[in-house]
Amino acid sequence: MKYICLGYIDPSKLTSVSETELHAMMDSCFAYDDQLRANGHFKGGEGLQPPNTAMTLRYTNGKIVVTDGPFAETKEQLGGIMILEARDLNHAVELISKHPGAKFGPWEIRPAADLAEMVRQSEARRRQTVPA
Numbered sequence: 001m002k003y004i005c006l007g008y009i010d011p012s013k014l015t016s017v018s019e020t021e022l023h024a025m026m027d028s029c030f031a032y033d034d035q036l037r038a039n040g041h042f043k044g045g046e047g048l049q050p051p052n053t054a055m056t057l058r059y060t061n062g063k064i065v066v067t068d069g070p071f072a073e074t075k076e077q078l079g080g081i082m083i084l085e086a087r088d089l090n091h092a093v094e095l096i097s098k099h100p101g102a103k104f105g106p107w108e109i110r111p112a113a114d115l116a117e118m119v120r121q122s123e124a125r126r127r128q129t130v131p132a
Contacts, residue, residue, distance in 0.1 A: 002043060002112035003084045003092040008076035009105035011050060028100040036084070041095055045082035076105050083112070 014022065036042035054070050070077065079101075086092035089111065096107050 001086060001088065003086050003089070004110050004112050005045075005082040005084055005092070005096055006078055006108040006110075007080045007082065007101055007105065008107070009079040009101075010075045011077060012075070013104055025100060025104070032099050033082075036095065041084050041086060043083040043085050045080060047080040048078060051077045079105065 017025070033042055033045070051070050052068075054068075056067050056070055058065050058067075082096075084092050084095055086095060089109065092109050096102060096109055099107070101107075
């Protein structure tokens with residue numbers, strides 16, 4: 001089963017370590033990612049640029065409103081996502097608990113939703129409403 005893992009980080013932690021420590025931390029994270037790949041668990045992932053590069057889109061009063069940044073009410077900001085293949089949620093937790101990045105911020109782990117049937121039903125409805 002696929003699990004989506006959201007890694008959060010307090011950006012101040014990155015600025016409070018030396019360049020050598022930062023490189024060692026990143027190297028250990030990437031080495032663990034390589035281990036996950038080798039064992040068939042790593043299915044994808046991306047790091048994110050800092051929150052000040054983000055835009056937030058909301059539907060408000062019948063229209064789309066776009067604002068700068070995520071404006072989260074927390075020190076930790078979403079730093080990246082990882083898609084894992086694991087037997088179950090406990091296995092996904094076990095895999096992420098060994099990730100060196102877990103030392104720098106919390107991870108949220110959720111099962112991926114299988115939307116295949118919902119998409120199939122939507123496609124069928126849309127085919128029925130297409131004018132001839």
